[in-house]
Amino acid sequence: MSLNMTTRQVGDVTVIDASGRITLGEGSSAFRDMVRDLASQGHKKLLLNLGDVSYIDSSGIGEMVSGFTTITNHGGMLKLLGLNKRVKDLLQITKLYTVFEVFDDEAEGVRSFQ
């Protein structure tokens, strides 16, 4: 299953609903393109919903980090929502829990930008 992404606005927060796999190739490049597009359009508060993402590899992790840096350099923030256990384990192993703010509850994630 490849990666599907849609965006919706919750107030001034842009929620990216992702589903599928963020892996080397099509998945990670689609994610990269979307984050860059959102950044260039001026979206600065991004909440990436990974609730329906079943799998992320090191390439996908790299794109998430790159997206974080891109948005931060545009004066914004990228935060994560709804990680399954496997993705949480990956963030622990890679120490990226120290980089990303992670939320289980969408409303709490949205409020955190205020």
Place this chain on the structure above:
Amino acid sequence: MAPQDFTAAAGPASSEHLLDSTLETIDTAEALVTEAAQRLGIDEDDIPGLGMAIRECVANAVVHGNRYSTKKKVHLRVGVGEKSLEVLVGDEGDGFAVMDVPDPLAEENILKQSGRGILLIRAFVDEFAVRKREPQGTEVRLVKHLPQ
């Protein structure tokens, strides 16, 4: 890293595969190894992690080793022993030294886009070793033990 003993487990269910340097090979290799792991009785909870280790390893062979060359192959050996699964992944690239890979957990590297593959491989297997492949390339050995 010092050369390791790469004597492959050679049970009757062991197999060797010569695969193209494409992204599809990553899926193929993961499927072959996870099927062997399930047959052997590797803990079901450990199989997704093992699959990830194989994917990272084969991705390295395809992307960094063979650089997607249609003239170069990925060499996969799945060795099924009595108490462990041993996987050898070889490429035909220019070779690399594990010691040259920057520590992805170091503060100065934490926001780098790449360089986490070997960290993830090590996290999900019991043994990991790299050696020069003859006549060309790199060979990586991964071992996952059966639960005691």
